[in-house]
Amino acid sequence: MHARLVRSAAAVAFAAAGTLTWAPAASAEPAEPTPSASAAPAETPDPDAGSVEITTKNTAGDALPGAAFLLLDSAGQEAGRGQSDAQGKLTFPDLAPGIYRLKQTTTGSPLHRVVASQDVIVTPGAATRLTITDPFKAAKVLLQAKDDKTGKLLPGATVNIGTGTSTLLTLTTGAEGTASGELPVSSRRTQFWVKEIKAPAGYDLYKPTKTVTAGPGTTPVTVTVANAKAATAQKPDPSSKPTHKPTDSPSSSGKPSSGTGGATPFASGSDTPEPDSSPLAAASGNDSSPKAPTGSLAHTGADATPWLISGAALLIAAGGGALVLARRARTDSPTDDSTES
DSSP states (O other): OHHHHHHHHHHHHHHHHHHHHHHHHHHTSOOOOOOOGGGSOOOOOOTTOEEEEEEEEETTSOBOTTOEEEEEOTTSOEEEEEEOOTTSEEEEEEEOSEEEEEEEEEOSOTTBOOOOOEEEEEOTTOEEEEEEEEOBOOEEEEEEEEETTTOOBOSOOEEEEEETTEEEEEEEOOTTSEEEEEEOOSSSSEEEEEEEEEOOTTBOOOOSOEEEEEOSSSSOEEEEEEEOBOOOOOOOOTTOOOSSOOOOOOOTTSOOOOOTTOOOOOOOGGGOOOOOOOHHHHHHOOOOSOOOOSSOOOOOSSOOHHHHHHHHHHHHHHHHHHHHHHHHHHHHHHHHHHHHO
C-alpha cells in the first residue's frame, strides 16, 4: 500500500511538472501594446495655404444673402462652392497659392443680375478679400404715341428719356405707334423725365415734360405722349371762278371802255379843265364852255389822261360850232337892214 501511494504521488508530480512546463511557454510571449486613437499626432495646417473672403452687396450698399459662387483652379477643376450668409459673406479656406477663377451663378435676388467672372490670386498664408457688387436689373420701358382726340397710335414720334441733365434712352415709335427699351437703374425706384423731340407727321410737338418712375424687373412701365393735329391754313377752292370780268383798261385813243361791268372813271377834282378863252368864244358872245365842277370826286385809281384828252376834244368842237354861228350871224345882219329900208 505504501508503494502504491508512492507511485500515485510520482504520477501526480509528473503531471504537475508537465503542466508547469507548457504554461510558462505560453505566458512568456510579450504582448504588443494597442495604439490609442487619442495618441495620434494632430494635423497642422499648411502654412502656405491662403483663402478667399467674399462680401456681396447691391449698388445701394445693402447686403445680398444667398448669392452663389463657384471657385475653379488653374486647371479648371472645382476648388470650392458656396452661398453668402445673412451678412452677404462667404469664405473659401485652405487654398493652395495660385490663380483661381471666381464665377457667380446666382444673386439670390430677382431684382439683381450676376457680375462677370473674374480671376483671383491666392497668396501664401494670406486672405484675398473681394467685394462683389451686383447691379440692379434694367427697367423696361414701353413708349406709345397717340392722337389726343381719337387715341389712334401714331408712328414717327421721337422721345428722349433721362435723369438730371443726362439722356439715357432715345425711342422712336414704329409703324404700330410703339417702341420699347431698357433704362439703367441704381435703386428700387428711380424717377425719369420724358421729352418729345420730334412729332409724328401732321401733328404738333407734345411740349410738356413728363415724369415716370421705374424699377428693376420684367414688368415694363408705359410712357404715353398725346399729339394734337397741326393746324393747316385753308386753301382756296380751285373750282371756284370769279362771277364778273375785270374792267378793261382805257385805250390810248381817248375813247371810254365799252366793257360791261366796269365803272366809268372820272378825272380827279384837282384836274379841273380851264374854261375856253379862245377869240372865237369871245366873238360869239355865247360862253358854251362847261362850268368847272365845284366838288371833287374820289380817286378811282384809273388813269385820267384819256378823259382829259376827250374833254379837250369836246371843248374844241364846241368852240368850232360857236365860230360857225358867229360867222352866220354876221352874214345875215346886212340883209335884214336892206329889207327894212
